[in-house]
Amino acid sequence: MSASEAAQVLETEAQVTFRFSDGVEYHAISQPGELLLDVARKNDVPVTWQCLTGSCGSCICKVEEGEVSSDTGRLLSLLPSEAKEGLRLSCAALADTDCVVELDYPSTFSEDHEAHQDIGTVTELEWVNHNTVRLVMELPEDTAFEDFEAGQYVQLQVPGTEEWRSYSMSSTVKELPEMTFYIRVLESGVMSDYLRERCQVGDQIPVDGAYGVFYLREEKVPQIMIAGGTGLAPMLSMIDTLRQNNFRRKPVILAFGCSHEKDLFAQDELEMRSDWMPNLDVRTCVSRPEGEWDGNQCRAQFAITADDITDEDTLAYLCGPPAMTEDAKTRLISLGVKAENIHVELFESL
Ligand SMILES: Cc1cc2nc3c(=O)[nH]c(=O)nc-3n(C[C@H](O)[C@H](O)[C@H](O)COP(=O)(O)OP(=O)(O)OC[C@H]3O[C@@H](n4cnc5c(N)ncnc54)[C@H](O)[C@@H]3O)c2cc1C
Structure with a gap:
């Protein structure tokens, strides 16, 4: 689209379709300059949101049709690769044309999770x-x-x-x-x-x-979790939930990475879970060991290989600092995990 075309479309209202993962659609009109999240809230579209500053990622959506630009004047916790794939934070996004945006959760999610x-x-x-x-x-x-x-x-x-x-x-x-x-x-x-x-x-x-919409989908497919530092926290909750729900038929791989040995923690907790869940494979990684480290010497994402992707519907969860999650996402996609099956939580300061 040329700059003059963009200027023209920005001056007109746009029809926005919000499509949820359960197939439910809401239609609303966006006024010029109106943020997508404001359009949704004004029209009682049940989207999730929290910080309103573009930092927390709770209001993430994916552009399926049309043009939606980001208000880059705000802090944005989106990875460049995610923006390229059409992901937007609706609290910092503007519908430039009629568009369809997809939400990666069912239309009942907000109501069920007040x-x-x-x-x-x-x-x-x-x-x-x-x-x-x-x-x-x-x-x-x-x-x-x-x-x-x-x-x-x-x-x-x-x-x-x-x-x-x-x-x-x-x-x-x-x-x-x-x-x-x-x-x-x-x-x-x-x-x-x-x-x-x-x-x-x-x-x-x-x-x-x-x-947040970083939560365990728990479909009956292999699960890959990649955690950097305290990014391990939500993974522990997910692993315990899988165990409580008897998820034993498919592999669960957790790659947990830190820079040095002294940064590791929860090793006993992980060992205990490996004993309890035979389908859980924990790969602890240290990227820059200072002593004699006989475990994986790499960043967590490199502990996952093509052999681990045994199912095209494999689900992946990534959590940690932005540089790590972006790198991990790129690697998983190159190994064959579908981008839409990769869920990311960034631990950025609000
Ligand atoms: C969805 C989500 C989940 C999270 N979950 C976890 C978790 O489970 N575990 C975890 O450890 N973290 C988590 N975080 C990160 C956490 O929210 C905090 O950002 C982190 O703990 C730092 O908070 P703080 O108050 O100690 O530092 P802050 O006060 O927020 O400061 C952060 C950094 O900014 C610097 N700073 C502060 N003020 C200024 C200033 N005026 N100028 C320049 N620099 C400044 C500080 O020196 C510090 O290095 C999560 C973040 C998000 C968004």
Whole structure:
């Protein structure tokens, strides 16, 4: 499309079709300059969203027909390869022409997963390596969080501040009212400073959620999980959910990667799960070992090979920092995993 054509189409309204994974369609009119998410919310289209800043990825959609541009003035947590494939964040996207956008979840998802607010009480804070803590909180007995999906995240308010940060549960619904998180403690940061300097058993932490469309699809196909650092958290929740649901017929491969040996954590937990689930193959990777490391010496995505893709419908879940997830996605696609079967959660600061 030429620049003059684009300028022309931007001045007209556009017909937007929102198509959900269960085939349900909603039609709405977008006014010039109106963000796709605003169009959806104004017309009661049940899309998911959360941060409204283009950071969290909850409002992701895929352009199937027509032209939809991104408002790049906003922070965008989309990988360049995802944008190329037609993915957009609807809170930062504009319909330039009539278009069809697909949502990777059923039309009932938002209704079935409303956000809840509760107060959690810290019951454990354990340093599991030099810069990662395992935080366990107890929610009230009658907590409404029992509808969260393995893989989703909540927002935690940092005590003594007005700041909220996102964290993926490593525990499952069955463990409620307990919720467990693995959190990397940065050298400086609002939550990191709290965890390092002030957090104590008995502290009360407001919880809001659950959010996100990174959740276990649990179709009866092989599952590949690639986690970098604390990106392991949602994978633990997914693996435990698969185990609780007796998912034993198809392989589940978890590639967990860190830079150095000292960055690894939850090794006992992973070993225990491998014992419990014969179809679970855990591949722990260290990319830059400092000592004698006899495990995989590579980044996690390189622990997956073409031999692992035994089914064209293999599902993949990637979680960790953006550079790792982008690289892992490119690799899986080159090995034959369908792009639409790859689900990604980016651990970026909001
Ligand atoms: C969906 C989602 C799920 C997540 N799940 C997890 C999880 O399970 N585990 C996990 O460890 N993390 C997770 N994260 C990341 C997490 O939300 C936080 O971003 C992370 O813990 C850092 O928070 P913080 O408050 O310590 O740091 P922040 O205060 O947010 O600071 C982040 C960085 O920015 C720098 N910074 C802060 N303010 C400034 C400034 N004014 N100028 C320049 N630099 C600045 C800090 O030094 C720090 O390095 C997730 C993120 C998302 C989006």
